[in-house]
Amino acid sequence: MPSHDVIVIGAGLVGSAIALRLAQEGLRVALLEKNAPGHEASWAGAGMLSPAPDTSASIPLVPFSRASLSLYPQFIAEIEDISGRRTGYRTEGAIELLFSADAERELSTLIALHHALGLPTEPLPLDEAIKMEPEITRRARAAAYFPYEACVDNRALIEALLAAASSSGVELFPDTTARQIMIEHGRCTGVRTENGSLFEARDVIVAAGAFSRFLEGIVPRLATRPIRGQMVALRSQQPISHVIRCERGYIVPRDAAVPPQAIIATASC
Numbered sequence: 001m002p003s004h005d006v007i008v009i010g011a012g013l014v015g016s017a018i019a020l021r022l023a024q025e026g027l028r029v030a031l032l033e034k035n036a037p038g039h040e041a042s043w044a045g046a047g048m049l050s051p052a053p054d055t056s057a058s059i060p061l062v063p064f065s066r067a068s069l070s071l072y073p074q075f076i077a078e079i080e081d082i083s084g085r086r087t088g089y090r091t092e093g094a095i096e097l098l099f100s101a102d103a104e105r106e107l108s109t110l111i112a113l114h115h116a117l118g119l120p121t122e123p124l125p126l127d128e129a130i131k132m133e134p135e136i137t138r139r140a141r142a143a144a145y146f147p148y149e150a151c152v153d154n155r156a157l158i159e160a161l162l163a164a165a166s167s168s169g170v171e172l173f174p175d176t177t178a179r180q181i182m183i184e185h186g187r188c189t190g191v192r193t194e195n196g197s198l199f200e201a202r203d204v205i206v207a208a209g210a211f212s213r214f215l216e217g218i219v220p221r222l223a224t225r226p227i228r229g230q231m232v233a234l235r236s237q238q239p240i241s242h243v244i245r246c247e248r249g250y251i252v253p254r255d256a257a258v259p260p261q262a263i264i265a266t267a268s269c
């Protein structure tokens with residue numbers, strides 16, 4: 001009899017959340033991670049929880065993102081409760097600044113698109129935006145407010161999630177690289193690791209993020225690939241409370257009370 005019911009490959013936010021749920025259903029779960037758990041994209045991210053599409057290609061994902069966002073308050077409460085850790089979850093919303101000469105028209109298009117997608121984004125007069133965030137530049141020509149958006153300290157969340165998964169019975173295997181999904185008679189039977197050991201299970205879930213396509217034994221239906229992003233952690237004189245973004249980047253508030261970080265904001269370009 002296999003030692004586990006399910007093997008999850010990849011201990012990022014996605015794999016850890018799946019592993020936790022399966023363990024809560026009473027399944028014996030092995031979570032394989034090639035590096036330190038939680039230290040890839042889930043560590044690098046900014047933690048914005050935004051269902052708003054950032055390109056036209058992401059418009060079809062909006063209903064899925066809205067559904068996901070609506071589950072977050074309960075998910076966060078549960079993870080904080082099981083792990084005894086805080087995750088820096090905040091619900092103040094986001095402000096987007098527009099700088100182009102055509103900013104007012106751009107704003108109308110944005111609001112119309114968002115309303116059609118069921119997103120209650122609002123035009124935000126610039127003097128109101130400055131009251132909400134006194135440090136924002138006076139060079140913006142228009143602004144929009146996304147009151148429904150949230151953000152989370154993703155590093156605190158992944159650490160809390162891993163702790164919750166562990167205490168719920170998930171067996172975590174760090175420094176364990178899955179190389180190949182084993183298949184017999186058209187049915188998956190387990191995972192062979194880079195050092196040759198075999199994990200047997202009836203079911204295998206691939207949650208290796210951008211690296212998923214490199215596993216042997218699966219047809220890479222989605223051509224995932226890693227792309228580069230850059231983040232800067234800043235301590236500001238005047239802490240911000242909203243996510244602030246524009247076409248060229250974003251700033252995300254961090255709760256300095258959440259250990260182990262003393263980061264007030266992160267930015268990306």
Ligand SMILES: Cc1cc2nc3c(=O)[nH]c(=O)nc-3n(C[C@H](O)[C@H](O)[C@H](O)COP(=O)(O)OP(=O)(O)OC[C@H]3O[C@@H](n4cnc5c(N)ncnc54)[C@H](O)[C@@H]3O)c2cc1C
Pocket residue numbers: 009010011012013014015032033034035036037038039040041042043044045046047048049050176177178179207208209210211212215228229230231268
């Ligand atoms: C700079 C940056 C900013 C971002 N900002 C945001 C944001 O503001 N909001 C947002 O929603 N998203 C953001 N994202 C995206 C978000 O971080 C990812 O969508 C999310 O973390 C993906 O989680 P994951 O578990 O799928 O992937 P990962 O966290 O990458 O986890 C996959 C895990 O699988 C492991 N793995 C890979 N191959 C193997 C193998 N063969 N065997 C065992 N383990 C393996 C990896 O080591 C890794 O730990 C950002 C990403 C980046 C890089």
